Amino acid sequence: MNLHAARYIDRWAGVAAHLALRAVGRVAGRRLPPLGATTPPSVGRTWARPRRVLAIKFYGLGNIVMILPTLAALRTAVPEVEIDFLTLPGNEELLAQSGLVTRVLTVEVATFPRFVRAGARLIRRLRAGGYDTVLDFEQFLKVSGIFGFLSGAPELIGFDTEGQHRGWLYTTRVVSTDSVHTRDLFLRLAVPLGALPGPAPAWRLPVADADRARVRALLPGDGAVRPLVVIHPGTGESYNRVALKRWEIERFAAVADALVERHGALVAFTGNGEVERELIAEATRRMRHPALDSCDRLAVGELAALLAEASLVLTGDTSVMHLAGAVGTPVVALLGPTPPALYGPSGPRDLVFYKDLYCSPCLSNYNFKMSTCTDPVCMRSIGTDEVLAAIEARYFAGGAQARRVGV
Template sequence: MRPPERILIIGLSNAGDAVLMSPVIARLHRAYPKAEMTLAVGERAEPLFVGDPRIGRVVIMEEFQGLLGRLRLVGLVWRLRPTLLVDLRQTLLPVIWKPWRLWRYVWPVPAASHMRDRHVLRLRAQGSGLRALAEPIDGPPIWISPEASASIAQLLKRIPLKADRRIVVLCPGARSHIKRWAAERFAALADRLITDAQVEVVLTGSPEEAPIVREVMEAMSQRAHSLAGRTSLTQLAALMQRADAVVTNDSASLHLACAVGTPVVAIFGPTDPRKYGPTGLRDRVIRRRLFCSPCEQALFRFSRVCMRCVSVDEESEAARQILQKSSKFEVRSSKPDTPAPHR
């Protein structure tokens, strides 16, 4: 089969989902660096790919909503005439474009597999015959510009951080409130890490999550630093690269940290870590196995019992283990104030 010259990727809408699909872009670019690649993603995901040298053009999926929008999308496909159409949204475009290849787009994917792996499996099925797509990639699947790395370095200098201390990034936000660990527990965790592990704590979040970060900092007794609303997605990824550990809810921040290879302590409640959780050897997932979990439907949406059952002690111990393995510095163990709930 001839290498594709023009590739169209129908991607996903949210930032976290876009990070999970980034290995698809990395594999395609590594296999076919000369191919002209067009990516269609949601407005929230677009900033992650603007300026990415692997991608020739980024279009926003919201522009193709409604009947007229769908007709414009069909027109875009007709003008691009892609040699390879990668559809990660499972739309009807493959039926319209080349219906005789439809079997590639309905290939079954294991239900319990990780979302990142699902996207790669779909790529391999839809690009059937392109053997180069089967090879694993090296390095982060997302692109971080030198400018983003430099701006984060300057931002951290202005805070300033103590040069001899490690950095732990806390991400208390999430788009859905039912996936958020309590702000006061993030505050208690941050205080304990600063006191026991002698680290610099940096809190991050989107502009919409800035009030949550502010609530965490107001509940703290120790001094931390906030970059909430002050970083782009690529700058946040650059910050994650510089961190020694990240503690986060199930959110885009989790997937960014995993993409750049920084050890993660991930707090899970209603969602399934088998599909969305970290997979690194040093990563930790803290959750409660209740009769209803993972519900993915927020059965206890008002009480968030699965999130309330996760203790500060568990999070602190998981972070302490990561820091001990990643550094020569001593980490003092803190005696738990209260016993952790049974799993």
């Protein structure tokens, strides 16, 4: 299915579907607040302790990484809770590896007819799931609220994002705000269920020993002990087919070459799919020194293991940026269309480059992450020399010691 077309369908048809389901729910006696009402905590109101929770987030492996601390906080508050997670195919491995979910459910979106058939089967499964609570982590899509409502759960908590008309089916409407990091925003959904408010708790993604062993076998075995630098040059395209969040590939190649020459680094490129495979091929063609191309060679667990072994990870605003933070590896993040205050890494040794131009950010939950920009000057404004100088000062200068691997 064309996901850009799907967003348009969701944007407009979703409004009608929400209104229709709301009318059905009111007739059936479902507890729903007035159409435009907020749902602040009221004196004496308590939420039932959840037993079976359905969490929903379809798009974005990186977003799911940012949701995992919220699931950990919910498990701390309610240790006996069972959490199922509804997402798209491809996200199952990360969720299973987290150890925080009981079951992972997916819905096929390859074509619209297949989505309709899969959606009908999913609704039957959701209704049989016995959920008492749904946490809808989507911030602009409306189809997630439809699935949540049709699950039959008596409590449906989700983001009432301004201007998106997506809160009409929720029993508890949580304000989506740009005043906190997205990781902390996700936690707000679990606060009514007993999670402590405030910043999301620190949480590390467990990495399996078997995945570490497979990654070490993949690295060149020349016996040298040197810093491992992982570079992920790819990013998703925007809706007008311009890769707005992508730094120019020749700049990645230049930084990689310099780190090999000056610090003996082992450079490993990561990626997935044809576009990123071509990007990495171009980067290695431009480089004077050899680098490891791991594109399409790593499952999610192995990718996490590679990131955990690395001295640092150089990337744009991608799922790899969030995965690296989740395994505790320093991140050098290059951001432009999305602000670091909402999406950037926050580790003590991370580096973030963001020019804060007057046209940025242009990708947000208010425009369905669909910018019409065709000239990502925000990314071109980040210079090769400044990135290299900052990396050397932070990780290699003076007494700084980058993590090293023996390969």
